[in-house]
Amino acid sequence: MYEDLLPHDLPTEAERLDRMARAHDPDTFAVIDRLNLPADATCLDIGAGRGSVAIRLAETRPQARVTASDLDLSAVRENDLGNLTLARIDLREDDLGEAIYDLIHCRAVLCFLPTRTDALGHILRALKPGGALVVSEMDFGRIAAGPSRFWAMVWTAYLDFAAAQGWDLQFGSALPRQLSQLGFTEIDARHIQPMLNPAGNTAGAAEAETWSLTLATLAPKLIGGGFMPEAMLTDALDIIRNPGAWVPGPGFMVASARRPSGPA
Numbered sequence: 001m002y003e004d005l006l007p008h009d010l011p012t013e014a015e016r017l018d019r020m021a022r023a024h025d026p027d028t029f030a031v032i033d034r035l036n037l038p039a040d041a042t043c044l045d046i047g048a049g050r051g052s053v054a055i056r057l058a059e060t061r062p063q064a065r066v067t068a069s070d071l072d073l074s075a076v077r078e079n080d081l082g083n084l085t086l087a088r089i090d091l092r093e094d095d096l097g098e099a100i101y102d103l104i105h106c107r108a109v110l111c112f113l114p115t116r117t118d119a120l121g122h123i124l125r126a127l128k129p130g131g132a133l134v135v136s137e138m139d140f141g142r143i144a145a146g147p148s149r150f151w152a153m154v155w156t157a158y159l160d161f162a163a164a165q166g167w168d169l170q171f172g173s174a175l176p177r178q179l180s181q182l183g184f185t186e187i188d189a190r191h192i193q194p195m196l197n198p199a200g201n202t203a204g205a206a207e208a209e210t211w212s213l214t215l216a217t218l219a220p221k222l223i224g225g226g227f228m229p230e231a232m233l234t235d236a237l238d239i240i241r242n243p244g245a246w247v248p249g250p251g252f253m254v255a256s257a258r259r260p261s262g263p264a
């Protein structure tokens with residue numbers, strides 16, 4: 001399970017989640033800002049990690065009521081925002097309620113859950129009619145095909161490791177169709193594939209640092225489980241950490257969708 005492999009009390013986990021937020025918040029907020037949310041929107045961030053999305057929503061929308069939720073809330077950054085509350089929610093089993101939220105955000109959570117499609121159904125029900133979901137999920141497919149034979153082998157090995165944990169890191173590619181089949185409307189989705197390069201203070205550099213930390217953290221499992229030879233992992237990390245190398249990173253599907261405004 002996710003919480004066994006990447007628990008929040010690992011020494012580098014807060015940093016890894018911070019890098020991840022820095023890499024993805026610009027794409028997430030580009031989508032959220034297009035939604036024309038009401039000023040007093042009720043918002044839920046599921047699997048909030050460090051809480052970067054929930055915190056920014058609460059900071060920039062003082063009339064909004066924002067809940068940051070996670071299986072483990074210990075990583076949420078300290079803040080004194082009066083319109084932000086914390087809630088422990090396990091998306092596998094907890095009830096999200098019915099018709100409560102104007103916005104639900106969920107990023108890089110569903111792919112780790114065996115119950116991911118059911119969870120999307122619970123999210124739909126928890127939205128108010130006309131309410132919006134912003135969801136980002138890993139969509140590795142294209143990277144496992146190249147651009148070099150070595151790079152394809154690295155990420156195919158990582159996908160095999162993930163599949164052995166019950167993770168579906170290609171879930172992003174199925175997301176638009178699943179949203180449609182579940183009854184969401186106004187589905188807008190785009191595949192984003194960042195280039196990894198650690199130089200500078202950029203979202204792409206944060207992405208490179210995120211993957212550098214992720215692979216280093218999971219190294220004992222990747223190597224010990226026989227998914228990746230140590231030399232392959234060392235070479236892959238050297239490439240990701242090399243400011244002279246530009247390689248594509250794993251892709252993400254970033255989607256928004258609404259609960260229909262009429263009766264279900």
Ligand SMILES: C[S@@+](CC[C@H](N)C(=O)[O-])C[C@H]1O[C@@H](n2cnc3c(N)ncnc32)[C@H](O)[C@@H]1O
Pocket residue numbers: 002003017020021024046047048049050052069070071072089090091092106107108109112113
């Ligand atoms: C990869 S992190 C993403 C964090 C954050 N959404 C972001 O993008 O910056 C995955 C998060 O999902 C949380 N998580 C994992 N399984 C969960 C579950 N069953 N229910 C709720 N949250 C879960 C983890 O604790 C972690 O904070």
